[in-house]
Amino acid sequence: MRYKTTIPAILLIGWIATVSAESDPLPSWKDGPAKESITAFVTGVTGADGPNFVPPAQRIAVFDNDGTLWVEQPIYTQLAFVLDRIEELAPEHPEWQDEQPFRAALEGNMNVLGDAGMEGLMQLLMATHSGMTSDRFEMIVSDWLGAAQHPRFARPYTELVYEPMIELLAYLRANAFKTFIVSGGGADFVRPWAESVYGIPPEQVIGSQIALRFELQDGKPVIVRESEIAFIDDKAGKPVGIQRHIGRRPILAFGNSDGDLQMLQWTTAGPGPRLGLILHHDDAEREYAYDRESHIGKLDKALDLAPENNWVVVSTKDAWSRVFSWAP
Amino acid sequence: MRYKTTIPAILLIGWIATVSAESDPLPSWKDGPAKESITAFVTGVTGADGPNFVPPAQRIAVFDNDGTLWVEQPIYTQLAFVLDRIEELAPEHPEWQDEQPFRAALEGNMNVLGDAGMEGLMQLLMATHSGMTSDRFEMIVSDWLGAAQHPRFARPYTELVYEPMIELLAYLRANAFKTFIVSGGGADFVRPWAESVYGIPPEQVIGSQIALRFELQDGKPVIVRESEIAFIDDKAGKPVGIQRHIGRRPILAFGNSDGDLQMLQWTTAGPGPRLGLILHHDDAEREYAYDRESHIGKLDKALDLAPENNWVVVSTKDAWSRVFSWAP
Numbered sequence: 001m002r003y004k005t006t007i008p009a010i011l012l013i014g015w016i017a018t019v020s021a022e023s024d025p026l027p028s029w030k031d032g033p034a035k036e037s038i039t040a041f042v043t044g045v046t047g048a049d050g051p052n053f054v055p056p057a058q059r060i061a062v063f064d065n066d067g068t069l070w071v072e073q074p075i076y077t078q079l080a081f082v083l084d085r086i087e088e089l090a091p092e093h094p095e096w097q098d099e100q101p102f103r104a105a106l107e108g109n110m111n112v113l114g115d116a117g118m119e120g121l122m123q124l125l126m127a128t129h130s131g132m133t134s135d136r137f138e139m140i141v142s143d144w145l146g147a148a149q150h151p152r153f154a155r156p157y158t159e160l161v162y163e164p165m166i167e168l169l170a171y172l173r174a175n176a177f178k179t180f181i182v183s184g185g186g187a188d189f190v191r192p193w194a195e196s197v198y199g200i201p202p203e204q205v206i207g208s209q210i211a212l213r214f215e216l217q218d219g220k221p222v223i224v225r226e227s228e229i230a231f232i233d234d235k236a237g238k239p240v241g242i243q244r245h246i247g248r249r250p251i252l253a254f255g256n257s258d259g260d261l262q263m264l265q266w267t268t269a270g271p272g273p274r275l276g277l278i279l280h281h282d283d284a285e286r287e288y289a290y291d292r293e294s295h296i297g298k299l300d301k302a303l304d305l306a307p308e309n310n311w312v313v314v315s316t317k318d319a320w321s322r323v324f325s326w327a328p
Numbered sequence: 329m330r331y332k333t334t335i336p337a338i339l340l341i342g343w344i345a346t347v348s349a350e351s352d353p354l355p356s357w358k359d360g361p362a363k364e365s366i367t368a369f370v371t372g373v374t375g376a377d378g379p380n381f382v383p384p385a386q387r388i389a390v391f392d393n394d395g396t397l398w399v400e401q402p403i404y405t406q407l408a409f410v411l412d413r414i415e416e417l418a419p420e421h422p423e424w425q426d427e428q429p430f431r432a433a434l435e436g437n438m439n440v441l442g443d444a445g446m447e448g449l450m451q452l453l454m455a456t457h458s459g460m461t462s463d464r465f466e467m468i469v470s471d472w473l474g475a476a477q478h479p480r481f482a483r484p485y486t487e488l489v490y491e492p493m494i495e496l497l498a499y500l501r502a503n504a505f506k507t508f509i510v511s512g513g514g515a516d517f518v519r520p521w522a523e524s525v526y527g528i529p530p531e532q533v534i535g536s537q538i539a540l541r542f543e544l545q546d547g548k549p550v551i552v553r554e555s556e557i558a559f560i561d562d563k564a565g566k567p568v569g570i571q572r573h574i575g576r577r578p579i580l581a582f583g584n585s586d587g588d589l590q591m592l593q594w595t596t597a598g599p600g601p602r603l604g605l606i607l608h609h610d611d612a613e614r615e616y617a618y619d620r621e622s623h624i625g626k627l628d629k630a631l632d633l634a635p636e637n638n639w640v641v642v643s644t645k646d647a648w649s650r651v652f653s654w655a656p
Contacts, residue, residue: 057523057529060531080642093522134571178531180531185577187572188575191575191576195385201385202574202575202576203388203506203508203531203532203573203574203575203576204531205575209572212568212571212572213564213568213569214564214565214566214567214590214594216566216593220597221590221593221594223567223568223571223598224592230572236541236542236543238542239542239549239551240541240542242550243462243529243539243540243551244515244537244558245573246530246531247515247516247530247531247533248519248530248531249520262542262549265544265549266542266549266551269548269549301520
């Protein structure tokens with residue numbers, strides 16, 4: 001008798017646990033304030049009869065890419081790509097041996113490159129990526145991503161996307177949000193793989209851009225990448241990029257560095273329900289720990305301004321039960 | 329007996345006609361080569377087992393706005409808006425009396441304005457539209473559209489959209505196309521009303537842009553419109569705007585003037601099934617008739633190049649049974 005009642009109870013507990021796990025849209029998020037702020041916000045804006053309802057068309061969510069959706073340490077993935085390209089092209093450019101930031105790139109001197117900042121990165125980008133068609137560049141990016149591996153995790157970079165963020169993107173889209181990437185990096189570097197990896201189509205990728213030129217080559221229309229910066233989508237450039245591209249203010253923004261500060265300000269200062277989130281990397285064991293002193297993804301001012309703006313600081317250590325899909 | 333069989337036959341014919349009209353997604357299009365080219369193309373790219381199948385994500389369709397989706401005669405609607413604004417602001421700018429294109433704007437001298445072209449229009453735009461926030465500009469546009477009327481049709485401009493094109497946009501979206509506007513005019517002039525009128529959200533409106541600046545005004549984040557052209561989305565600028573914004577090549581392009589030539593070239597030169605369409609305004613009675621000699625919406629070179637590129641020239645007279653939703 002005892003035996004007979006015990007078995008079903010255990011089965012029932014197992015069944016409840018299974019159903020609960022299946023119905024949780026954010027299984028890689030630990031229960032806690034970060035997860036709660038997200039689900040409460042989504043429940044609020046989708047509650048048709050509630051005071052915080054937002055029509056689907058206005059459910060625009062913007063995400064930084066480097067350090068928010070995928071790993072940006074020890075260097076930006078796009079910088080790793082640039083360094084490989086520079087090395088490949090160096091024999092044709094002997095002058096790079098004496099010119100910065102090219103010399104630093106060839107020597108792998110990350111401190112000098114870090115100091116050169118986003119503009120330095122753009123210089124390297126232009127030098128290595130212009131004078132070809134947009135179709136050709138897309139192929140080069142795809143080929144590189146298929147071959148390159150992260151130095152620490154020894155996996156393709158496209159596997160170094162954060163599983164909790166992939167879940168969050170899908171959760172938002174399931175609730176009629178439109179998800180956008182707003183990257184300081186090049187839009188054309190992210191677009192070739194954003195759809196298969198993030199479920200974000202190229203037209204929802206906003207980023208820095210080099211100038212493009214349309215022309216006929218032997219009667220065939222092509223778009224050529226020019227040696228000129230057209231737009232830098234970083235810091236105060238992020239709200240500008242959002243306005244130019246989307247034309248309306250997002251209601252949710254998720255970033256991880258001071259480069260996302262103005263995007264967070266612009267998003268959360270609007271009327272109605274708003275959610276600003278900052279990913280704080282504090283888990284050196286599973287991923288990386290860095291903030292105020294980092295050359296890459298420096299998080300300082302935005303962290304100070306988070307409390308007074310009600311931005312949710314998401315600790316990767318405390319908020320995530322899992323970092324990568326392949327991790328235990 | 330004769331009577332008894334005749335009635336059902338008539339009813340049956342009536343029933344068939346009703347069903348046919350209800351199931352026709354393009355009721356304002358006359359049966360003929362233009363309509364046939366559209367339905368054949370859509371049937372082809374959506375036929376999952378057919379040789380011309382295109383996955384939904386790649387079903388990108390781009391439309392010019394002025395003269396393709398709504399009336400552009402006797403002057404661009406945006407120009408009518410600019411002229412009204414210039415007149416309103418003229419008392420604060422006595423220097424405009426002697427300066428072109430401002431003088432022409434105040435005098436309503438369309439020949440001089442036409443010669444000033446898209447760049448002249450941009451000059452007027454900047455002079456009348458900068459130094460305010462993006463939110464404020466959106467309000468000004470919406471207010472003006474609520475009050476202004478077309479000189480010939482005496483209706484709000486937003487009622488001067490072509491019903492056959494509204495049907496076409498909806499038909500494409502029903503077949504999993506994503507529809508974009510690619511306008512030579514300002515994106516921010518189209519966005520405030522494109523969603524309610526065309527079903528196209530602001531993030532799918534590409535157009536010319538003036539420079540924007542993010543700043544804090546008394547601690548409040550705003551985006552300010554600056555007196556500088558950031559991008560001209562016309563002629564060779566259209567494929568560039570498409571690449572910058574969408575990041576992949578459309579499979580369908582619909583324009584009506586030489587300003588759309590490069591967009592048509594870029595779209596239709598890609599691999600796989602492609603459809604290029606040119607609206608040819610040849611119906612002065614119901615709307616307007618103009619092409620090679622027109623100051624607004626000049627259609628000359630693109631018309632010459634249509635046959636060798638297999639672009640479908642759509643006569644508004646022959647292809648459309650109705651021009652406006654309110655017209656007989």
